[in-house]
Amino acid sequence: MSDTSTSANVPTTNTLRHAVSAAIATVTDPEYPDVSIVELGLLESIEIDAVNPTITAHVGLIPTFGGCPALAMIAADVRHAVEAVDGVGRCIVNWLPRPVWTTKRMTAGARRTLADDYTVVLRRKDGGLRCPVCGGGDVDDQSLAGPTRCRSIAWCNGCRNAVEVMRN
Amino acid sequence: MRTLTASPVGGRTWRDLDEFQEYIDTGGMVEPGDEMPDEYRNEVFRFIEFHANSELMGGLTERDWIPHAPGLRLKQVFLAKTQDEIGHAHLLYMIAADMGRKTRTEMLGDLFDGRSRFHNVFHYQAVTWADQVAIAFLVDAAAFASQRAVFAECTYGPYKRVLKRIVAEEGFHMRHGEEMLLRLATGTATQREMFQAALDRWWWPSVQLFGPDSPPGDADPLLRWKIKSERNEALRHAYVQKYVPLLQGYGFDIPDDGLHQVDGQWKTSEIDWEPLKATMRNGGPASARRIRAAADNWSDTAWVREALG
Numbered sequence: 001m002s003d004t005s006t007s008a009n010v011p012t013t014n015t016l017r018h019a020v021s022a023a024i025a026t027v028t029d030p031e032y033p034d035v036s037i038v039e040l041g042l043l044e045s046i047e048i049d050a051v052n053p054t055i056t057a058h059v060g061l062i063p064t065f066g067g068c069p070a071l072a073m074i075a076a077d078v079r080h081a082v083e084a085v086d087g088v089g090r091c092i093v094n095w096l097p098r099p100v101w102t103t104k105r106m107t108a109g110a111r112r113t114l115a116d117d118y119t120v121v122l123r124r125k126d127g128g129l130r131c132p133v134c135g136g137g138d139v140d141d142q143s144l145a146g147p148t149r150c151r152s153i154a155w156c157n158g159c160r161n162a163v164e165v166m167r168n
Numbered sequence: 169m170r171t172l173t174a175s176p177v178g179g180r181t182w183r184d185l186d187e188f189q190e191y192i193d194t195g196g197m198v199e200p201g202d203e204m205p206d207e208y209r210n211e212v213f214r215f216i217e218f219h220a221n222s223e224l225m226g227g228l229t230e231r232d233w234i235p236h237a238p239g240l241r242l243k244q245v246f247l248a249k250t251q252d253e254i255g256h257a258h259l260l261y262m263i264a265a266d267m268g269r270k271t272r273t274e275m276l277g278d279l280f281d282g283r284s285r286f287h288n289v290f291h292y293q294a295v296t297w298a299d300q301v302a303i304a305f306l307v308d309a310a311a312f313a314s315q316r317a318v319f320a321e322c323t324y325g326p327y328k329r330v331l332k333r334i335v336a337e338e339g340f341h342m343r344h345g346e347e348m349l350l351r352l353a354t355g356t357a358t359q360r361e362m363f364q365a366a367l368d369r370w371w372w373p374s375v376q377l378f379g380p381d382s383p384p385g386d387a388d389p390l391l392r393w394k395i396k397s398e399r400n401e402a403l404r405h406a407y408v409q410k411y412v413p414l415l416q417g418y419g420f421d422i423p424d425d426g427l428h429q430v431d432g433q434w435k436t437s438e439i440d441w442e443p444l445k446a447t448m449r450n451g452g453p454a455s456a457r458r459i460r461a462a463a464d465n466w467s468d469t470a471w472v473r474e475a476l477g
Contacts, residue, residue, distance in 0.1 A: 030340040069248030147255025160200040162259045
């Protein structure tokens with residue numbers, strides 16, 4: 001993360017940056033209403049521009065997938081949350097072309113919530129799958145195309161549950 | 169409390185129906201490996217099959233509007249909604265087929281031959297773009313309310329787990345519906361007229377989606393087995409309370425001359441259930457065309473399934 005502010009107002013921008021960061025963390029993914037976009041690894045940068053008469057927060061986000069239909073909604077939610085921060089006049093959200101999002105950007109907490117509450121798992125390093133319901137490894141891929149661009153569909157032969165897999 | 173991570177040990181057996189009912193009544197979750205009374209298995213299977221059919225038919229109607237959606241962003245939204253509904257159908261057909269009553273191929277065959285049912289709202293024609301907005305705003309909301317009420321209890325584990333994701337995604341669709349409605353409601357006089365005309369077409373089918381009053385007491389096996397958590401009339405009532413003031417607030421007229429308030433509660437005029445019954449016989453205004461389009465889509469895409477093995 002970089003900071004474009006001058007050294008004279010570093011304490012102010014640092015405080016603001018923390019407040020902005022906390023505000024963004026309250027924004028959840030529209031498809032997982034209890035998982036923060038920060039935990040999903042969408043937040044890439046925050047820049048506070050305190051030189052302007054209006055203090056502007058530039059927020060850089062990266063999409064899980066290009067063409068994700070939630071981007072406009074997420075950006076609007078981030079803008080709304082950040083502009084409610086005391087001292088911030090304006091928030092500009094940019095969707096960055098890189099780095100490219102991977103499941104590695106997700107926190108352990110987000111992975112756990114997706115597995116426990118949504119029956120959605122990440123592929124293991126060896127390419128295998130572990131069922132989030134029974135913990136078994138007898139899970140077969142069914143379709144690359146799941147209900148969203150970021151998920152595929154699998155089936156657990158052990159406990160006979162439909163499992164979804166986050167795509168990298 | 170039925171949690172999603174309840175250990176799906178399976179293999180539970182019951183001395184009699186009473187013991188099974190007691191397991192349900194004390195918060196038990198039924199897993200695929202458990203013994204199930206035939207009536208439970210049949211009712212749950214039929215319910216999931218109906219849901220799966222509805223997702224598939226709904227997805228195909230969304231697809232029809234991708235080329236007509238105004239602007240790239242809305243095309244993207246309709247593309248995503250189509251993928252969503254088809255994906256939901258896929259998940260639901262998998263868990264339905266696993267119940268051993270019909271294979272996925274048999275379910276699709278029955279659907280395309282007009283032998284099975286799907287939600288009443290997909291038996292009508294969407295005439296203009298405003299109809300699609302009315303569907304996103306009104307119909308998705310009705311479907312969301314009824315699915316959320318199923319999720320709240322839902323004793324069949326695999327269905328409850330799939331519903332968790334479906335409900336989250338339908339909530340997301342509703343936000344798109346609100347956004348699209350706002351555009352028309354704050355638009356030109358023509359846009360407002362278009363939406364009013366669409367509302368006139370879609371209000372009653374949306375209200376009827378909840379179905380007639382549930383039979384008295386616990387006569388409905390789906391309530392008894394705690395697949396449904398709420399009676400049809402309670403869900404319908406809550407829906408009317410929410411959407412009448414919302415639509416009136418935007419300055420639209422509810423197409424019901426008998427709509428009135430009793431003790432601050434909105435009451436619709438007596439509902440004519442004949443249109444709903446007609447759709448359940450696949451005899452709705454657009455049933456034949458919709459079913460044929462779905463069947464054609466299935467045969468037109470056979471080469472993709474063959475290519476993928």
